[in-house]
Amino acid sequence: MDTDVLIVGAGPTGMTLANELLVAGVSAVLVDKLARRSELSKAGGVQSRTQEAFDQRGLLEPLLATGDYPAGTAHFAGITLTLTRGRHRLPWRSIPQVAIEGFLEAHLAARGSRVRRDHELTDLAQDADGVTATFAGGARIRCRYLVAADGGHSTVRSLLRAAFPGRPGTATTVAADVRLGGDELPTHTWSPDGHWVHVFPLGTDPQGRPLRRLAMGGPGRSLPRDVPVTADEIRDGLRGAFGSRVELLELRYARRITNAARQVAQYRHGRVFLAGDAAHVHLPIGAQGMNTGIQDALNLGWKLGAAVHGWAPEGLLDTYHAERHPVGAGVLRNVQAQSLLMDSEGTRAPDVTAARELFAGMTHLRDVQYHLDDMLSGMGLRYAMPGAEDEPLVGLPAPDPGGGPVRWHELLRSGRGVLLDPDDGFAKVADLWSDRVDRVCRAEGTRPMLVRPDGYVCWAGSPDGPEAALGHWFGAPK
Numbered sequence: 444m445d446t447d448v449l450i451v452g453a454g455p456t457g458m459t460l461a462n463e464l465l466v467a468g469v470s471a472v473l474v475d476k477l478a479r480r481s482e483l484s485k486a487g488g489v490q491s492r493t494q495e496a497f498d499q500r501g502l503l504e505p506l507l508a509t510g511d512y513p514a515g516t517a518h519f520a521g522i523t524l525t526l527t528r529g530r531h532r533l534p535w536r537s538i539p540q541v542a543i544e545g546f547l548e549a550h551l552a553a554r555g556s557r558v559r560r561d562h563e564l565t566d567l568a569q570d571a572d573g574v575t576a577t578f579a580g581g582a583r584i585r586c587r588y589l590v591a592a593d594g595g596h597s598t599v600r601s602l603l604r605a606a607f608p609g610r611p612g613t614a615t616t617v618a619a620d621v622r623l624g625g626d627e628l629p630t631h632t633w634s635p636d637g638h639w640v641h642v643f644p645l646g647t648d649p650q651g652r653p654l655r656r657l658a659m660g661g662p663g664r665s666l667p668r669d670v671p672v673t674a675d676e677i678r679d680g681l682r683g684a685f686g687s688r689v690e691l692l693e694l695r696y697a698r699r700i701t702n703a704a705r706q707v708a709q710y711r712h713g714r715v716f717l718a719g720d721a722a723h724v725h726l727p728i729g730a731q732g733m734n735t736g737i738q739d740a741l742n743l744g745w746k747l748g749a750a751v752h753g754w755a756p757e758g759l760l761d762t763y764h765a766e767r768h769p770v771g772a773g774v775l776r777n778v779q780a781q782s783l784l785m786d787s788e789g790t791r792a793p794d795v796t797a798a799r800e801l802f803a804g805m806t807h808l809r810d811v812q813y814h815l816d817d818m819l820s821g822m823g824l825r826y827a828m829p830g831a832e833d834e835p836l837v838g839l840p841a842p843d844p845g846g847g848p849v850r851w852h853e854l855l856r857s858g859r860g861v862l863l864d865p866d867d868g869f870a871k872v873a874d875l876w877s878d879r880v881d882r883v884c885r886a887e888g889t890r891p892m893l894v895r896p897d898g899y900v901c902w903a904g905s906p907d908g909p910e911a912a913l914g915h916w917f918g919a920p921k
């Protein structure tokens with residue numbers, strides 16, 4: 444074997460996975476077909492759970508130190524969830540994808556894990572022991588596992604002939620990076636004539652001037668994907684929404700995005716796994732694509748680590764599909780609902796307007812906003828796990844008591860499991876897994892809990908102790 448894991452694609456998913464494997468002490472090679480990292484801003488919004496994931500590995504503080512990334516408020520279908528402000532320790536934040544990729548690539552390089560660029564995977568073959576990947580020019584890499592993080596047009600997915608069901612794009616909307624002059628604008632504007640414009644902060648240009656991400660659509664605005672977006676088209680959209688209150692100073696980049704929604708039927712194909720946009724594509728509404736890919740990587744990383752180190756219990760690698768496929772399916776569904784409520788296809792159908800009005804009225808209710816926020820932020824994500832039916836904490840992200848004695852984001856930095864043992868009662872049993880799980884006693888006043896390396900509770904205080912859960916998630920005792 445040349446390496447334990449080969450990761451194809453150095454976008455946010457691939458780089459997060461490379462870091463997870465580094466933390467797990469597993470050899471990995473990360474390749475990308477591009478000779479240089481893309482400078483496109485792409486994603487702009489980072490959800491609470493993604494920030495928690497970075498914080499768990501000590502990456503959030505240094506990432507935030509690389510620029511000015513304002514906190515904001517998430518939205519659903521352009522309806523700002525104002526009642527959720529202050530709900531999470533780490534609020535929704537505007538961090539351009541390009542900044543995340545630049546930070547992760549530098550972080551990996553500083554630890555000796557350099558992206559191998561100019562490596563375009565063109566073929567792969569797997570057998571009982573491993574996978575052989577072939578690159579343009581004929582170079583080969585042999586690995587035990589291969590992860591496809593090669594984006595929405597995934598070559599690996601095509602080579603596997605993996606079923607990718609869903610619906611094709613039927614309409615396009617415009618996304619653009621711009622500099623604007625004039626009044627401060629509302630983030631989301633939806634006119635009764637069906638035109639909508641979203642304006643998000645997007646950091647600054649090299650001269651320190653504020654940039655904005657603009658998304659717009661509506662009747663007559665859905666043009667074929669290959670028709671270039673013009674400055675006049677953007678001006679027209681801005682005028683329709685804001686009149687003369689705003690001026691387009693610079694159009695830096697623009698593209699048309701389709702509403703295609705597809706998800707690969709199987710996330711695992713033998714020794715090959717699909718993650719991020721390679722596994723799911725959808726309209727980027729509500730800051731979810733990159734965030735879901737990063738969470739895929741967080742879920743898969745420690746499981747691959749366990750398999751390579753030889754302690755993975757039977758079926759552990761299959762839980763990647765079992766846990767992440769339903770999450771991806773849920774994202775596709777909520778994006779389709781948002782797309783309908785926003786009338787992103789510009790139909791101006793009266794029933795769509797009526798549904799939107801009704802829905803907007805319901806979002807005045809705090810519980811409705813909390814429900815939507817749970818879904819978008821990732822903080823309400825609950826994996827189906829043994830014991831979840833009896834114990835409300837099992838399957839959820841480890842609760843952060845906010846300044847209390849247990850600071851998960853610090854305890855999980857090693858990438859190992861954590862057994863919280865406030866009454867100091869599990870020393871003997873924990874010793875059997877001490878090469879994979881840290882036992883922490885300094886936590887008076889909290890409940891006993893077992894947390895996986897990805898930060899999810901997999902046992903919490905049942906009278907029969909953590910032994911069964913330790914065996915289920917961390918394999919046979921040493």
Ligand SMILES: Cc1cc2nc3c(=O)[nH]c(=O)nc-3n(C[C@H](O)[C@H](O)[C@H](O)COP(=O)(O)OP(=O)(O)OC[C@H]3O[C@@H](n4cnc5c(N)ncnc54)[C@H](O)[C@@H]3O)c2cc1C
Nearest residue numbers: 452454455456476486487488564594719720730732733734
């Ligand atoms: C305008 C816009 C706005 C968005 N806004 C948001 C947002 O606010 N929040 C959010 O969460 N998401 C957002 N998204 C979605 C987000 O950009 C994607 O979900 C994200 O890029 C997926 O990351 P990835 O690492 O899975 O794939 P990618 O970022 O696509 O990376 C794939 C990598 O694989 C490489 N590659 C491809 N084929 C090969 C090959 N054969 N061999 C080697 N390398 C290969 C590519 O060069 C690329 O570097 C937005 C997208 C767009 C376009």
